[in-house]
Every structure is written in C-alpha cells, then in structure tokens.
Amino acid sequence: MKIAYTMAHGRGELDLLLAELAQRLEARGVATRGIVQTNTACESDHRCDMDVQILxxxxxxxxSQHLGKGARGCRLDPNAMAHAVTTVSRSMQGPYDVFLLNKFGKQEADGNGFRDLIAEAAASGxxxxxxxxxxxxxxxxSFADGTATQVDADIDALLAWYDAVNPA
Known part of the structure; x- marks a missing residue:
C-alpha cells in the first residue's frame, strides 16, 4: 500500500502544508480527493473556526461549532463532519490518484470520521x-497495519515520497 502520514509542530502549519501539497499535486494533473483544512480568521474571544475544503x-x-466563551470541550460539529464525509464519499465515485486527509484525529482513531474512506482509498490503489x-x-x-510511512512535514519531502511510490 502507498500510505503515509505527517506531523507538524503547529496545527496551522500542517493545514497549510497539506493544502499546498494538494495544490501542487493538482497542478501536476494528479486527481485528488479528500479534505484539507482552511481555518477562518479568529475573533480575539474564541478559537479559530475550522473549515475544510472538499478536494x-x-x-x-x-x-467546528462555537461552544461559548470558556468552553473546553471538543468543538467538532458531528453533523458537519458527517456531511463532509458523505460529500467526500460521493466524490470518490470517479477516478482519483491520491486521497488527502487533513487530520487522522480522535474520530478516526475511534473508528469513525474518515476512517472507512481512508481504507477504501488505500484498497483502491x-x-x-x-x-x-x-x-x-x-x-x-496500527490502522495502516504497519504499512504507513512517516514523512517529514516538509513539502519537498512529501512530494519526493509521492514520486517514489508513484514512479512515472
């Protein structure tokens, strides 16, 4: 299987990195599916809203949902997440080369979120x-059953890994 993950120090760094990766792959003619995160500017009294772009x-x-000032719980809106999963699933009916996911997080670790779509993408090649x-x-x-490669959070490293597992 051709499966990799990357981690960055700051949450926003990872979002920007994967969005740039999607843009660069698409510029090469690579058909992408999945999501990248594009956070909206924040007001000073609460955390940034979390927006995802369907690829x-x-x-x-x-x-995300606004839980009010001082709230500490998870801000993920489960209905919006389900909508994103459904939308991406529909987009996967056509041909594509790469599946990008902004974050394999708690939802996926618990068996929900985009987990089934990741498995479907990997199984499709x-x-x-x-x-x-x-x-x-x-x-x-563990989900990737030992087949995943950790790639540095660097655009050149990600593109080099992509090229290595997808020779021309």
Missing part, C-alpha cells in the same frame, strides 16, 4: 497521505 474543488464546510498529531500517530500506524 479537488468542492465546497468549504465549517466543521490510491496513494493516501494524512496529517496527524503525536497523540494519534500510533493509532494511524
């Missing part, structure tokens, strides 16, 4: 690249 050129979906964090890296590796 390659689909809708932006807000997957598509290249899979996901972002994650140190808390979920072991879960991702």
């Amino acid at each position: 390659p050129d689909g809708d932006k979906i807000r997957i 598509a290249t899979v690249i996901a972002g994650t964090n140190p808390l979920n890296a072991e879960n991702f590796e």
